[in-house]
Amino acid sequence: MKRRNWLLLLSAMMLALLLVACSDNGDDTNTDADTDANQETTEGEEKVLRIASTSDIPTMDPIMAEDNVSFQYIDSVYEGLYRVAPEGEIVSGIAIKEETEVSEDGKTYTFHLREDATWENGEPVTAQDFVYAWQRAINPDNASYYANALMSGVVKNASEIYNGEMAVEELGVSASDDYTFVVELEVAVPYFESFAAFPTFMPLNQEFVEEQGEDFALAPENMLTNGPFKFESWQTEAGWNLAKNEDYWDAENVALDSINVKVIKEADTALSNYEVGELDRVTLSGSQVNANATHPDFKSLSETSVFWMKMNQNSPTAGEYMQNHNFRMALSKAFNKQAYIDVVYGNDSEPVNFFVPEGFVEHPETEEDFQTGSDVLAYDVETAQEYWETAKEELGFDEITLRFLSGDTDVAKQISEFMKTELEASLEGLTIEPENMPWNRQLEIMRDQEYELAVSGWGPDYKDAISFIDLWITDGENNDVGYSNEEYDNLVNAAKTELALDPVARFEAMQEAEKIALEDAAIAPIMQRKTSVLAKPYVKGMDSLNPFGNHYSFKYVDIQK
């Protein structure tokens, strides 16, 4: 009898454990309820946007953010000098855009800040907040990736400071009074206004940040923000709630009362939640796209990300072949881009023959799109075969094996299998050997330029074609294909220096540069990606993706039921 009591005790203990776990969960639900109660109802029904995120927010510290989820929510709760509005237009934020003065040499920007913007605690947002935030960003102790990537060589003394040769106070930013923020640049940067809207450059309240120390931005209570929304709650890996910031200077133009975000990693789970009405909008992935293409709520939004196949001219093994123009032309034209999209993405991404995306930047005067299209590298098996035969003669080979580097995920394996089938079918004597590696290892190999073929893509960090054009400059930081062309380099350098103040000539130089790189088959363009979503018809203002940084500007989103 006694021993059976032991078993009873054990069950009781396990039950107790269960209850403890339960009560933890109870707390979570309470905070949710509080959130709801706190929200003010303005006009009848509350406007709540319910969406999903594929991951938790990696960081809410503006200078440390380097991914889309972080960017998205930093943009929602903070406001920088400018802000990105729908269709990619850059508009006034804390600085009044119409009043911004740019010196004649394009190297000094004077931003005039509005005087009615405040932090959550009621303190005004001043020019000093920007000076502090920008200095904090470039401080090497903080090791911010984006501060260095965007500021070095652009903002005065930024690279010296990042390399520890100067003190942060030497950075070319200053506050001539509380509401005037002056930035001095190393060179004229025509796209500097993109930076003024970029999450890395959000203002920060020095006193608050220093008081928080290591805890800064880790939880809602460790943040002090100034944007259209503020954090109500944030549960690790479960989700978070943003509520409208009634003290935001432009609060009357913020339509949503709150934004409710749930972390859902499984695409099918997100879709199920959309179907039962738990979510207002969901991003589709893989086979979901085709399965829902006829759904009345289906939409496809153009991204500014372009993908291409890289043919490494510096490869220790195949470099001598890759350096041959005919060889590259043959590879570039030998695979069906539409079929690639169908097999790999199954959505309506655009097959492209260029690498500066369509619908990204416009001509400064005529407002025509940068991208006028090109068919030099269009899919064309016959021409590809002609190039291939010429290459065979010039290089003196009959058969060749090339390694195709790709990831170890299902999609990555599909990519390498697809390329193998296509290229081998089109080009006689070619064998493709897929090399599937974990992502980290793949990046190492690419960085060391030890691969032969690989697929890769690029998304811009600011609204200017140079973000793409600069990629293939000789020995450029991101040029891992070993492409080099003097004429191309000259045009790119001109666009970065002497043409900086001549927008039209600069624009045309970049168009010319792209043409040269395409004629040289520097890379083999594949597609410009699209994102497919299901969105309830009452969700307004999320019909296009921002060209850089955060995907959407929640400030302009509305629910109209």
Next chain:
Amino acid sequence: MAKYILRRIVYMLITLIIIATATFFLMKLLPGSPFSSIGAKLTEEQEAILLEKYGLDEPLPVQYAKYMVNMAQGDLGVSFQYNNRPVTDIILDRLGPSAHLGAQALIIGTILGIILGMIAAIRHNTWVDYSSNILAVIGISIPSFVFAGLLQYYFAVKWQIFPPSFWEGPIYTVLPTIALMIFPMAVCARFMRTEMLEVLGSDYIELARAKGVKSTSIMFKHAMRNALIPVITVLGPMTVSLMTGTLVIEQIFAVPGLGEQFVRSINENDYPVIMGTTMLFSVLFISIILIVDLLYGLIDPRIRVSGGKD
């Protein structure tokens, strides 16, 4: 007994130190660096700055010594993928839902499994036995994410009885618990049935019957207790894996648990989180083994841990 437990605890500590050491050096062999998730964009100088910031530029033995000292003081460091967030916070935040879900599935699954197994054994070679057997085979051979998908589709999307996902109250735990408990239930049922059949055929049960002991008493007092031994053996490790989170079930039902964290930290070379989760897993695992060993003695008097010496 106390001496035995003390000795076991000392062994546990030694095992933990060995595990920590092995994990520490093995994880440094992972390809890539913790900062490669932002990819090719990072220049070498930037990477050097980051490595210095997190103390990864020091020689391995120094890093190891620092880590062990900090860990002894309960400081597991900060995560790389979640900027600056302490590893202990990440683990504690996410252990809750996993442990809750795991415990619920384990308790219900085990109890149902034991009942199912016993009924099958008692009604040996009847339709009850066969159907219970079929159930068990299905439960063991079909992976839990299939059940999860089916449950979600029918109960949440089609009939809308339960919410499809999230972790916001008891009702939200129903579907993931069912999906997760099927495996332990099937395993318990199978072991229980086999063992019960064996025990029921043994001499002491015959004796008890011959003495005229009531058959319910035989079942519960004599047969079940002995049949539980192998069940408990398999339950130990299962408890740990269920309570520290199951990647797939958590993802399908969007439960903010620990399962996925471990996998992702390895993919992203987030060293402190890899160490933290591994150590948590090891501590739980070793403790459960100890508990299981002690339980043997309680359940079956024939096994006594203290032995003759003490």
